Amino acid sequence: AQSVTQLDSQVPVFEEAPVELRCNYSSSVSVYLFWYVQYPNQGLQLLLKYLSGSTLVKSINGFEAEFNKSQTSFHLRKPSVHISDTAEYFCAVSEVAGGSYIPTFGRGTSLIVHP
Protein backbone atom coordinates (compact mmCIF):
# COMPACT_ATOMS: atom_id res chain seq x y z
CA ALA A 1 0.00 0.00 0.00
CA GLN A 2 1.13 3.51 -0.74
CA SER A 3 1.41 6.36 1.73
CA VAL A 4 2.45 10.01 1.69
CA THR A 5 4.02 12.10 4.43
CA GLN A 6 4.16 15.85 4.28
CA LEU A 7 6.64 16.73 6.93
CA ASP A 8 5.47 20.26 7.68
CA SER A 9 1.89 21.22 8.44
CA GLN A 10 2.67 24.91 8.15
CA VAL A 11 5.48 26.85 6.49
CA PRO A 12 5.68 30.61 7.11
CA VAL A 13 7.97 32.57 4.83
CA PHE A 14 8.56 36.18 3.80
CA GLU A 15 7.76 37.41 0.35
CA GLU A 16 10.58 36.92 -2.20
CA ALA A 17 12.27 34.29 -0.02
CA PRO A 18 12.81 30.73 -1.27
CA VAL A 19 10.64 27.91 0.01
CA GLU A 20 10.68 24.13 0.08
CA LEU A 21 7.68 21.98 0.96
CA ARG A 22 8.68 18.45 1.76
CA CYS A 23 6.97 15.26 0.63
CA ASN A 24 8.02 11.68 1.18
CA TYR A 25 6.18 8.62 -0.04
CA SER A 26 6.17 4.90 0.52
CA SER A 27 5.31 2.30 -2.09
CA SER A 28 6.48 -1.14 -3.16
CA VAL A 29 5.98 -0.40 -6.87
CA SER A 30 6.62 2.45 -9.29
CA VAL A 31 4.58 5.56 -8.66
CA TYR A 32 3.22 8.72 -10.18
CA LEU A 33 3.63 11.83 -8.04
CA PHE A 34 1.59 15.02 -7.89
CA TRP A 35 1.43 18.36 -6.17
CA TYR A 36 -1.94 20.06 -5.89
CA VAL A 37 -2.67 23.57 -4.63
CA GLN A 38 -5.80 24.73 -2.87
CA TYR A 39 -6.53 28.44 -2.57
CA PRO A 40 -8.96 29.59 0.14
CA ASN A 41 -12.53 28.41 -0.40
CA GLN A 42 -11.67 26.57 -3.59
CA GLY A 43 -11.13 23.00 -4.75
CA LEU A 44 -7.72 21.52 -5.45
CA GLN A 45 -5.88 22.27 -8.69
CA LEU A 46 -3.02 20.31 -10.16
CA LEU A 47 0.24 22.23 -9.81
CA LEU A 48 2.65 19.73 -11.35
CA LYS A 49 3.18 16.01 -11.78
CA TYR A 50 5.82 13.39 -12.39
CA LEU A 51 4.82 10.45 -14.55
CA SER A 52 8.10 9.43 -16.20
CA GLY A 53 11.16 10.90 -17.90
CA SER A 54 12.95 13.89 -16.44
CA THR A 55 12.91 13.82 -12.67
CA LEU A 56 12.66 17.61 -12.48
CA VAL A 57 9.21 18.93 -13.29
CA LYS A 58 8.08 22.53 -13.37
CA SER A 59 4.85 24.48 -13.16
CA ILE A 60 3.94 27.57 -15.11
CA ASN A 61 4.08 29.80 -12.02
CA GLY A 62 7.66 29.09 -10.96
CA PHE A 63 7.32 26.01 -8.76
CA GLU A 64 9.39 22.93 -9.38
CA ALA A 65 9.68 19.48 -7.85
CA GLU A 66 12.27 16.76 -8.18
CA PHE A 67 11.55 13.07 -7.99
CA ASN A 68 14.24 11.35 -5.95
CA LYS A 69 13.69 7.61 -6.10
CA SER A 70 16.48 6.67 -3.69
CA GLN A 71 15.12 9.01 -1.02
CA THR A 72 11.47 8.41 -1.99
CA SER A 73 10.87 12.14 -2.03
CA PHE A 74 9.14 14.70 -4.20
CA HIS A 75 9.86 18.05 -2.57
CA LEU A 76 8.30 21.22 -3.97
CA ARG A 77 10.45 24.34 -4.31
CA LYS A 78 10.16 27.93 -5.42
CA PRO A 79 13.12 30.32 -5.47
CA SER A 80 11.07 33.44 -4.72
CA VAL A 81 7.51 33.34 -3.36
CA HIS A 82 4.74 35.89 -3.74
CA ILE A 83 1.89 36.80 -1.44
CA SER A 84 -0.43 35.11 -3.94
CA ASP A 85 1.30 31.75 -3.30
CA THR A 86 -0.36 31.60 0.10
CA ALA A 87 -2.40 28.39 -0.07
CA GLU A 88 -2.61 24.78 1.05
CA TYR A 89 -0.38 22.38 -0.87
CA PHE A 90 -1.04 18.65 -1.14
CA CYS A 91 1.34 15.96 -2.28
CA ALA A 92 -0.24 12.83 -3.79
CA VAL A 93 0.96 9.47 -5.07
CA SER A 94 -0.65 6.78 -7.18
CA GLU A 95 0.83 3.43 -8.04
CA VAL A 96 1.64 2.63 -11.66
CA ALA A 97 0.97 -1.08 -11.65
CA GLY A 98 -2.32 -2.93 -11.56
CA GLY A 99 -4.47 -0.57 -13.60
CA SER A 100 -5.91 0.95 -10.48
CA TYR A 101 -6.07 4.67 -10.17
CA ILE A 102 -6.55 5.50 -6.53
CA PRO A 103 -4.24 8.29 -5.41
CA THR A 104 -3.28 8.82 -1.80
CA PHE A 105 -2.94 12.36 -0.48
CA GLY A 106 -0.75 13.77 2.23
CA ARG A 107 -2.29 15.86 4.98
CA GLY A 108 -1.28 19.11 3.34
CA THR A 109 1.14 21.94 4.05
CA SER A 110 -0.13 25.43 4.61
CA LEU A 111 2.21 27.94 2.96
CA ILE A 112 1.86 31.38 4.52
CA VAL A 113 3.67 34.17 2.75
CA HIS A 114 4.20 37.33 4.80
CA PRO A 115 4.87 40.75 3.27
Added chain:
Amino acid sequence: DAGITQSPRYKITETGRQVTLMCHQTWSHSYMFWYRQDLGHGLRLIYYSAAADITDKGEVPDGYVVSRSKTENFPLTLESATRSQTSVYFCAIGGWTGGKNEQFFGPGTRLTVL
Protein backbone atom coordinates in the same frame (compact mmCIF):
# COMPACT_ATOMS: atom_id res chain seq x y z
CA ASP B 1 -16.50 24.81 -19.20
CA ALA B 2 -16.64 23.85 -15.52
CA GLY B 3 -16.14 20.14 -16.24
CA ILE B 4 -17.17 19.12 -12.76
CA THR B 5 -19.90 20.70 -10.66
CA GLN B 6 -21.14 20.10 -7.15
CA SER B 7 -24.44 21.03 -5.56
CA PRO B 8 -25.36 22.46 -3.23
CA ARG B 9 -22.30 24.56 -2.39
CA TYR B 10 -23.49 25.10 1.17
CA LYS B 11 -25.84 23.00 3.25
CA ILE B 12 -27.01 23.18 6.83
CA THR B 13 -28.96 20.24 8.18
CA GLU B 14 -29.92 18.63 11.46
CA THR B 15 -28.74 15.45 13.08
CA GLY B 16 -30.62 12.42 11.80
CA ARG B 17 -31.71 13.91 8.49
CA GLN B 18 -30.83 12.41 5.14
CA VAL B 19 -28.69 14.58 2.90
CA THR B 20 -27.59 14.05 -0.69
CA LEU B 21 -24.67 15.86 -2.25
CA MET B 22 -24.56 15.89 -6.02
CA CYS B 23 -21.60 15.64 -8.35
CA HIS B 24 -21.82 15.97 -12.11
CA GLN B 25 -19.12 15.84 -14.77
CA THR B 26 -19.20 16.74 -18.45
CA TRP B 27 -15.85 15.21 -19.39
CA SER B 28 -16.66 11.45 -19.32
CA HIS B 29 -13.80 10.50 -17.04
CA SER B 30 -14.08 6.92 -15.89
CA TYR B 31 -13.15 7.45 -12.24
CA MET B 32 -15.08 9.59 -9.79
CA PHE B 33 -14.23 10.17 -6.14
CA TRP B 34 -15.69 11.64 -2.98
CA TYR B 35 -13.38 13.13 -0.35
CA ARG B 36 -13.94 14.95 2.88
CA GLN B 37 -11.56 17.60 4.09
CA ASP B 38 -11.13 18.30 7.78
CA LEU B 39 -8.55 20.36 9.60
CA GLY B 40 -5.64 18.17 10.63
CA HIS B 41 -6.71 15.26 8.46
CA GLY B 42 -6.19 16.57 4.97
CA LEU B 43 -8.22 14.80 2.31
CA ARG B 44 -9.76 11.46 3.14
CA LEU B 45 -11.34 9.25 0.52
CA ILE B 46 -14.92 8.24 1.26
CA TYR B 47 -15.93 6.28 -1.85
CA TYR B 48 -14.84 6.01 -5.42
CA SER B 49 -16.21 4.62 -8.66
CA ALA B 50 -14.24 3.16 -11.55
CA ALA B 51 -17.20 3.20 -13.94
CA ALA B 52 -20.98 3.23 -13.97
CA ASP B 53 -22.40 0.68 -11.51
CA ILE B 54 -18.95 0.03 -10.00
CA THR B 55 -18.27 1.60 -6.63
CA ASP B 56 -15.89 0.83 -3.80
CA LYS B 57 -15.13 2.00 -0.30
CA GLY B 58 -12.34 4.34 0.56
CA GLU B 59 -10.76 5.16 3.90
CA VAL B 60 -13.85 6.53 5.71
CA PRO B 61 -17.05 5.06 4.18
CA ASP B 62 -19.15 4.58 7.32
CA GLY B 63 -22.36 6.58 7.31
CA TYR B 64 -22.24 7.28 3.58
CA VAL B 65 -23.87 5.70 0.54
CA VAL B 66 -23.04 6.25 -3.12
CA SER B 67 -24.46 5.20 -6.45
CA ARG B 68 -23.44 5.64 -10.05
CA SER B 69 -26.17 4.69 -12.47
CA LYS B 70 -24.86 7.13 -15.08
CA THR B 71 -21.24 7.85 -15.93
CA GLU B 72 -21.66 11.58 -15.39
CA ASN B 73 -23.29 11.57 -11.95
CA PHE B 74 -21.97 10.38 -8.61
CA PRO B 75 -24.24 11.37 -5.70
CA LEU B 76 -23.16 10.97 -2.08
CA THR B 77 -25.87 10.35 0.52
CA LEU B 78 -25.61 10.72 4.25
CA GLU B 79 -28.41 8.44 5.38
CA SER B 80 -28.66 9.84 8.91
CA ALA B 81 -26.40 12.85 9.33
CA THR B 82 -24.26 13.20 12.45
CA ARG B 83 -22.28 16.17 13.76
CA SER B 84 -19.04 14.35 12.97
CA GLN B 85 -20.00 14.56 9.31
CA THR B 86 -19.71 18.34 9.36
CA SER B 87 -17.01 18.88 6.77
CA VAL B 88 -16.14 20.14 3.33
CA TYR B 89 -16.85 17.52 0.70
CA PHE B 90 -15.03 17.41 -2.61
CA CYS B 91 -15.91 15.42 -5.66
CA ALA B 92 -13.13 14.61 -8.10
CA ILE B 93 -12.82 12.95 -11.47
CA GLY B 94 -9.82 11.32 -13.03
CA GLY B 95 -8.33 8.43 -14.85
CA TRP B 96 -5.75 7.54 -17.42
CA THR B 97 -7.01 9.42 -20.44
CA GLY B 98 -4.91 10.44 -23.44
CA GLY B 99 -1.65 9.83 -21.62
CA LYS B 100 -2.65 12.06 -18.74
CA ASN B 101 -3.06 10.84 -15.19
CA GLU B 102 -4.45 13.40 -12.76
CA GLN B 103 -7.55 14.41 -10.85
CA PHE B 104 -9.85 17.36 -11.32
CA PHE B 105 -11.70 18.63 -8.30
CA GLY B 106 -15.05 20.27 -7.92
CA PRO B 107 -15.48 23.47 -5.90
CA GLY B 108 -16.66 21.61 -2.79
CA THR B 109 -19.76 21.48 -0.64
CA ARG B 110 -19.57 22.86 2.88
CA LEU B 111 -21.89 20.78 5.04
CA THR B 112 -22.84 21.72 8.58
CA VAL B 113 -24.76 19.25 10.73
CA LEU B 114 -26.40 20.85 13.77
